[in-house]
Amino acid sequence: MTDLKYKRLLVKLSGEALMGQYDFGIDPGMIRNLALELQNLQQAGVEIGLVIGGGNIFRGAGLAAAGLDRVAGDHMGMLATVMNAIAMKDGLHKQGLKCSVMSGLSMPQVCENYTQRDARDRISQGEIVIFAAGTGNPYFTTDTGASLRAIEIQADLMIKATKVDGIYDDDPVKNPNATRYDQLSYQQAIDQRLGVMDITAMVMCHENNLDMAVCNISETGALLALARGENLGTRVTN
Numbered sequence: 001m002t003d004l005k006y007k008r009l010l011v012k013l014s015g016e017a018l019m020g021q022y023d024f025g026i027d028p029g030m031i032r033n034l035a036l037e038l039q040n041l042q043q044a045g046v047e048i049g050l051v052i053g054g055g056n057i058f059r060g061a062g063l064a065a066a067g068l069d070r071v072a073g074d075h076m077g078m079l080a081t082v083m084n085a086i087a088m089k090d091g092l093h094k095q096g097l098k099c100s101v102m103s104g105l106s107m108p109q110v111c112e113n114y115t116q117r118d119a120r121d122r123i124s125q126g127e128i129v130i131f132a133a134g135t136g137n138p139y140f141t142t143d144t145g146a147s148l149r150a151i152e153i154q155a156d157l158m159i160k161a162t163k164v165d166g167i168y169d170d171d172p173v174k175n176p177n178a179t180r181y182d183q184l185s186y187q188q189a190i191d192q193r194l195g196v197m198d199i200t201a202m203v204m205c206h207e208n209n210l211d212m213a214v215c216n217i218s219e220t221g222a223l224l225a226l227a228r229g230e231n232l233g234t235r236v237t238n
Helices: 028-043 060-065 070-094 116-124 142-152 186-191 199-207 222-227
Strands: 008-013 047-052 099-103 128-132 157-162 183-185 212-216 234-237
Touching: 008 028, 008 142, 008 222, 028 047, 028 070, 028 222, 047 070, 047 116, 047 142, 060 070, 070 099, 070 128, 099 116, 116 128, 116 142, 128 142, 142 157, 142 199, 157 222, 183 186, 186 199, 186 234, 212 222
Parallel strands: 008 047, 008 157, 047 128, 099 128, 157 212, 183 234
Antiparallel strands: 212 234
8 A cells, every 4th residue: 555654563462452341351352353453454555463462361570579480470471472362363363364373482282483584474475473472581571572573574663552542751540641742762761761661672672773653552543544654642763
């Protein structure tokens, strides 16, 4: 499509985005809505990589802080992302879309092992590839995993789709007077500790000149609008 500014996207969804009307787990209705958004994006000519967090099922860092071994907790968190990826794959298949799950952890009976070359080839051929299990290593968040995969597949833009419509100078849920940024530099986001992504993830994007956008995943058409370069949410650049 000639009106696309960004041809290849890495979309990072929080696990909480899958909860929909529930307080925990996966809402099938939300999976269906997300699948439709991704279908519209693909039909417009966008190539898509997808990373989904696992916070709707399990947060390894949280239980580690409560006393669970950090490595064990992180491995459990990675498995939660695999569960979300499989659910999302099912939703995409029901929309008639070709999709595969590639994992940073080896589990061939459930999903394929990740390789950069294979992932890039599949995305180039129009397949949606979901990257599960983060980097496959403990101590690294799914944000860092998303940044790494975005760089590896040579994405034009990484989109972090959350429950809020951008980056604020304070928590907008707790502070109704919080101000939303339209645009930030990575250095500003890091220096001000705005918490949009962990610092490792932002440094990787900064060093590899990968722009990021933050939007509300519940806003219909937000992903396609960003792919077209429209002003939406918050843009983070060098």
